[in-house]
Amino acid sequence: MDEFYIDPNLYTGRPADTAGRLPREIRTYDLLDSLGITYQRLDHSATYTIEACHDIDKRLGIDICKNLFLCNAQKTSFYLLMMPGKKKFRTAVLSKEIGSARLSFASAEAMEEFLDITPGSVSVLGLMNDKNCRVRLLIDEDVLNGHAYLGCHPCVNTSSLRIKTSDILEKLLPSVGHSYTVVKL
Numbered sequence: 001m002d003e004f005y006i007d008p009n010l011y012t013g014r015p016a017d018t019a020g021r022l023p024r025e026i027r028t029y030d031l032l033d034s035l036g037i038t039y040q041r042l043d044h045s046a047t048y049t050i051e052a053c054h055d056i057d058k059r060l061g062i063d064i065c066k067n068l069f070l071c072n073a074q075k076t077s078f079y080l081l082m083m084p085g086k087k088k089f090r091t092a093v094l095s096k097e098i099g100s101a102r103l104s105f106a107s108a109e110a111m112e113e114f115l116d117i118t119p120g121s122v123s124v125l126g127l128m129n130d131k132n133c134r135v136r137l138l139i140d141e142d143v144l145n146g147h148a149y150l151g152c153h154p155c156v157n158t159s160s161l162r163i164k165t166s167d168i169l170e171k172l173l174p175s176v177g178h179s180y181t182v183v184k185l
Contacts, residue, residue, distance in 0.1 A: 006055060007043040015041070021156075024116050028125050028154035032163075035171045040162040047120060047157045053085070060162040062151040065143055067122040069115070069135075070094075071106040078106055078114060082124060082150075083140035083185055090185065097183050098138065116155065123152040124168060125161075128176045137173070137180040144182065 014029035015021060032039060042060055047053055057064045064085030071078045077100060083089065095103045108119050114134050115126030127135060143150070143165075150165050173180060 005045045011041040024155040031128050035175055037167045037171055041159055043159050056160045057151055060151055062149050062162055065151055069106045069111050069122050070103045073101040078135045079138050080135050081138045082143050084142050093185055120157040121153050121155055125152055125155055127178045133177055137178055138183050139180050140185050141182050
């Protein structure tokens with residue numbers, strides 16, 4: 001297995017050279033820039049686990065955040081859950097809190113259909129692609145309490161962004177037609 005690589009440079013804003021970058025990533029930067037949202041960017045090898053993100057988050061000066069794409073048992077309701085990376089996810093607790101049938105991880109196909117992202121790239125920024133608002137955003141209260149910045153992928157898992165929490169809540173979400181529900185896990 002190849003060694004995990006993190007670019008030693010911390011960049012402000014979009015890449016100067018977009019060659020080799022996916023259109024979904026470029027659309028993310030276009031949206032952030034159009035909303036006047038500033039961000040720092042760190043480029044790295046592809047990440048697929050929360051553990052791989054620890055060094056990235058240290059470099060960005062943020063606490064790691066898990067982003068989970070979930071669905072109910074009937075696969076009729078979909079959720080994006082943001083929670084602290086160190087917190088244990090308990091399906092039954094969340095299901096009860098939001099009044100949903102048993103929750104499980106949604107399929108990669110649903111993730112791509114609704115958020116135009118692939119496994120390992122789940123991010124609140126994927127909501128920009130949910131034009132029909134099929135995905136309900138759930139944010140654990142601990143993510144909101146005392147975290148001035150959030151870390152998220154720009155719809156790909158080869159870069160990570162540091163964005164003000166207030167910019168996500170007050171600029172990004174309203175612009176993409178999404179609200180959020182605070183949950184306590």
